[in-house]
Amino acid sequence: MIPSIDLHDGTRIPQLGFGTYLVDPADAAEVVSAALQAGYRHIDTAQMYGNEAGVGEAIAQSGIPRGDLYVTTKLSTANHAPDDVRRSFEQSLADLQVDYVDLFLMHWPMPNRYGGDFPATWRAMVELVGDGRARSVGVSNFEASHLDRIIAETGVVPVINQIEAHPYFPNDVVRAASRRHGIAVEAWGPLGQGAVLDDPAIARLAAGLGRSPAQVILRWHIERGDIVFPKSSHPERMRQNMELFDFELTAAQTAIIDGLDRGDEGRVGPHPDSFDWIPD
Numbered sequence: 001m002i003p004s005i006d007l008h009d010g011t012r013i014p015q016l017g018f019g020t021y022l023v024d025p026a027d028a029a030e031v032v033s034a035a036l037q038a039g040y041r042h043i044d045t046a047q048m049y050g051n052e053a054g055v056g057e058a059i060a061q062s063g064i065p066r067g068d069l070y071v072t073t074k075l076s077t078a079n080h081a082p083d084d085v086r087r088s089f090e091q092s093l094a095d096l097q098v099d100y101v102d103l104f105l106m107h108w109p110m111p112n113r114y115g116g117d118f119p120a121t122w123r124a125m126v127e128l129v130g131d132g133r134a135r136s137v138g139v140s141n142f143e144a145s146h147l148d149r150i151i152a153e154t155g156v157v158p159v160i161n162q163i164e165a166h167p168y169f170p171n172d173v174v175r176a177a178s179r180r181h182g183i184a185v186e187a188w189g190p191l192g193q194g195a196v197l198d199d200p201a202i203a204r205l206a207a208g209l210g211r212s213p214a215q216v217i218l219r220w221h222i223e224r225g226d227i228v229f230p231k232s233s234h235p236e237r238m239r240q241n242m243e244l245f246d247f248e249l250t251a252a253q254t255a256i257i258d259g260l261d262r263g264d265e266g267r268v269g270p271h272p273d274s275f276d277w278i279p280d
């Protein structure tokens with residue numbers, strides 16, 4: 001049974017989901033269908049992944065009632081102008097073959113583009129909640145200063161901040177800043193996009209627990225209270241990544257994983273203050 005986390009707008013989100021970054025658009029329907037068959041009910045996609053149509057096909061074919069699914073997509077960095085927020089959101093709904101998404105996130109703040117006016121982008125996203133087509137809105141890759149700014153300028157607190165977090169880069173400063181505002185944290189790249197899986201300390205813990213390295217790392221995230229959606233294209237690993245709720249880490253085991261923190265060096269992705277890439 002996958003636990004749910006209460007969000008400050010009164011909605012709930014399954015703490016474990018399925019990620020779709022780098023799932024090839026041509027394979028997305030098949031991969032996401034396999035994930036739904038494995039039991040995932042929370043899917044994380046994005047306009048920039050180019051695979052929303054495949055995700056939509058899998059959802060439509062699954063026969064799973066819409067209300068049993070939690071679907072997240074994210075605004076492309078190409079679509080920050082308020083009119084583009086609205087237009088691209090319509091396209092996302094059409095591609096996903098849904099009447100609403102559960103969560104719409106601003107993928108990156110892009111403080112060095114669009115005149116630095118990401119609060120205007122946020123305001124346009126918030127309007128989508130008003131007509132019910134986005135049940136919740138949130139942000140991704142927001143540093144504490146970015147959160148402070150949208151909250152000060154719009155008065156609307158995102159429900160979620162989706163940020164890079166894993167044992168090599170626990171990102172605790174931004175996690176704490178998010179929590180202070182009542183914002184739930186989603187950890188992207190929970191396995192360090194694969195980098196943490198080969199760590200010898202993780203291998204020792206996994207052997208001792210009779211679990212896989214991925215399970216040990218994902219369990220650490222769950223116990224930190226973050227929301228995770230590991231990505232795998234292999235049905236066997238998809239299933240393995242869901243089997244996290246029948247074991248616990250001791251304080252000593254948690255301390256070993258906490259000790260793998262490499263600070264900023266541990267990042268696998270770009271820094272949100274400087275990231276300014278816009279797709280064609």
Ligand code: NAD
Nearest residue numbers: 019020021044188189190191192193194214230231232237
């Ligand atoms: P991840 O940490 O989930 O790692 C994925 C890698 O780990 C893949 O190469 C996969 O083959 C491997 N893997 C997964 N399970 C395994 C297992 N049990 N055994 C061995 N190998 C295993 O990285 P991710 O996919 O980048 O992150 C998860 C999700 O977070 C993404 O799919 C996407 O939905 C989201 N994300 C968001 C952002 C953002 O900017 N908001 C950025 C990156 C990812």
